[in-house]
Amino acid sequence: MAYYCSFKPLLLFLFFLIATTQGIDSITTHLHFFLHENYNSPNATSITVINSTTSNPGDFGSIGIFDDEIREGSSVDSKLIGRAQGIAPGVSLRQTTWLVLLNFVFTEGEYNGSSLTVVGRATLEGTSERSIIGGTGKFRMARGYTINTFLIRGGPAVHLIAEYDAYIVH
Template sequence: MAYYWSFQASLLFLLFFVATSQAQARDFTTHLHFFVHENDNSPNATAITVVNSTTSNPGGFGSIGVFDDELREGSTADSKLIGRAQGIAPEVSLSSQMAWLGLLNFVFTDGEYNGSSLAVVCRATLEGATERSIVGGTGKFRMARGYAITTFVSGAPAGHFIVEYNAYVAH
């Protein structure tokens, strides 16, 4: 009988240890606030269309763009550069509202998260706030999960786009 209670106590301790160690491993949530600056104008373009749509659908359905945009602390072009937003964005909407499937990495090159990255998947539009899924990361963001709320800030001058990000990352 003593063996039975000893076995149960050991099993209970093991389950408690596993449960608390798992909870501690994913206990950290970080809020990031930054701006993505995109320039579609040559000669210093950070985004280009690599496949033009051959359909007559509105908005360029089927076009594919790639980008290596700037991540900045602020909404002005002279704010501190903290990394790059690198990815691909095919246009996926047949409706008149333009929408893209965004597959991107935020690569941090300065500050506390230098050398780390976040992987994001989203449906992006230029209208209103958009929620984007954070599906992974590297460095300090290894095993990251979370979301970002984005707001289109500006499209001026023509060909320059600024998008504000508020990201919430569990890692």
């Protein structure tokens, strides 16, 4: 008489074991910081590299590049903790909206040498939520989201300040 052994129960058990042990060593971190963007030459941190050729409202078709400051506070004198580096093409025919791809590169403190990669939609009205899709250093394999609100935009100094909350699982 032949002995029959099914591997299905064993495979299901292994799958369950792997699925339930994922993320056991994960850490959740909340960061609060301020992005400072300056449009004034010669110290501009954001420039438009391609201007739109359309007459649509907003910046549809334009592409901006930025290397903004990340600071602990909203004051321009607060401690510099990193840079926000990325690209933002204008993507809406109806309002000023960008698809932002950026890296938060931390240069001070506990997360010095680490970075977060963030992607998502941004407008100047209300709050914007974007996805954290990766990271380096202490944020290796990061995922999560950011929420930001613009505090100051325009004015005589043409300076933009945005408050960020980042919720990171890594």
